[in-house]
Amino acid sequence: MLKLSNVSIAYQHKVILDELDLTAHKGEIIGVVAPNGTGKTTLFNVIANFVKPDKGQVVFGGKHTYRNEREELHIHKQLVTFPEQKDLFEELSGIDHLKLYAKLWQGNSKNVPMIVERLQMGHYVKRKVGTYSLGMRQRLCFAMMMAADTPMMLMDEVMNGLDVDNVALLSECLLDMKSDKLIFVASHLLENLDLYADRVLFLKDGTFIHEQRFTSQNERFLKIEMSPEQYTALKKDLTLPKQHVYVANHLLCLPLDGLSMEQQTEWMEIMLPYNEKVMTVGPMGTAEYYEMYYSS
Numbered sequence: 001m002l003k004l005s006n007v008s009i010a011y012q013h014k015v016i017l018d019e020l021d022l023t024a025h026k027g028e029i030i031g032v033v034a035p036n037g038t039g040k041t042t043l044f045n046v047i048a049n050f051v052k053p054d055k056g057q058v059v060f061g062g063k064h065t066y067r068n069e070r071e072e073l074h075i076h077k078q079l080v081t082f083p084e085q086k087d088l089f090e091e092l093s094g095i096d097h098l099k100l101y102a103k104l105w106q107g108n109s110k111n112v113p114m115i116v117e118r119l120q121m122g123h124y125v126k127r128k129v130g131t132y133s134l135g136m137r138q139r140l141c142f143a144m145m146m147a148a149d150t151p152m153m154l155m156d157e158v159m160n161g162l163d164v165d166n167v168a169l170l171s172e173c174l175l176d177m178k179s180d181k182l183i184f185v186a187s188h189l190l191e192n193l194d195l196y197a198d199r200v201l202f203l204k205d206g207t208f209i210h211e212q213r214f215t216s217q218n219e220r221f222l223k224i225e226m227s228p229e230q231y232t233a234l235k236k237d238l239t240l241p242k243q244h245v246y247v248a249n250h251l252l253c254l255p256l257d258g259l260s261m262e263q264q265t266e267w268m269e270i271m272l273p274y275n276e277k278v279m280t281v282g283p284m285g286t287a288e289y290y291e292m293y294y295s296s
């Protein structure tokens with residue numbers, strides 16, 4: 001459905017995207033993570049043609065690219081980006097915004113009442129946006145994307161400023177919507193991504209340095225909180241498996257796949273004396289990979 005090939009862009013000689021490739025399909029929610037200022041928004045801007053890459057191509061459905069206005073219009077009918085709060089009209093109501101987005105993309109607003117109910121906005125949606133809190137605005141922006149109901153959605157910092165209940169609500173909505181859509185979510189709420197993303201892409205130095213897929217076959221690790229001193233001492237005492245990772249100077253992850261039950265139990269017994277805080281078994285999550293790639 002979407003293919004980026006060899007996409008590069010630089011601002012004032014600072015390379016932001018560097019020969020980046022990506023293939024993505026309908027039915028996927030793809031998380032994009034990286035520290036502030038790395039290029040997540042730039043990537044979305046390139047996909048939406050808000051900025052032109054210096055090099056490379058963005059192709060939709062195997063044939064559509066931004067080669068002329070007609071093509072751009074066709075692509076933009078299939079794609080909605082997360083509205084920025086500053087672009088909301090303070091004098092209009094939430095319902096006006098929803099109807100606007102629904103009509104622009106769908107030609108009618110028959111789904112708007114269902115969206116208002118799903119996002120529990122009924123008590124405020126008829127008021128002017130100027131009276132909304134940050135979280136209310138954010139929910140409205142999300143609801144506007146739902147109203148557009150396009151096959152592709154680019155969500156930048158969609159959970160910003162939301163309380164725990166609203167993060168959970170929007171996460172559920174993402175899962176409800178995903179079967180017939182391709183949804184990108186750039187987010188700093190790393191553990192939240194593990195709940196709904198099919199894969200998470202880690203952007204660094206202009207390219208994706210890691211892709212974390214969430215499947216039942218994900219590699220399992222024995223994870224032990226451990227100080228750097230303990231880790232150094234441990235390495236002197238015994239040979240750790242070659243594929244182990246020590247994340248951000250605090251978490252040792254030992255791969256368990258391929259080991260017999262006896263071998264797994266043996267490792268747990270060896271690690272018990274080191275387990276000052278906590279020892280768990282499971283796949284590495286987005287937060288752990290993030291620490292691995294970005295903590296200094």
Ligand SMILES: Nc1ncnc2c1ncn2[C@@H]1O[C@H](COP(=O)(O)OP(=O)(O)OP(=O)(O)O)[C@@H](O)[C@H]1O
Nearest residue numbers: 011012014016034035036037038039040041042043
């Ligand atoms: N129009 C522009 N002109 C010059 N530099 C820009 C422009 N847009 C973005 N940049 C620079 O490109 C880099 C990447 O910015 P971008 O907004 O894509 O990062 P991000 O990963 O989305 O960050 P955040 O998590 O803070 O939203 C930053 O250094 C930013 O200053």
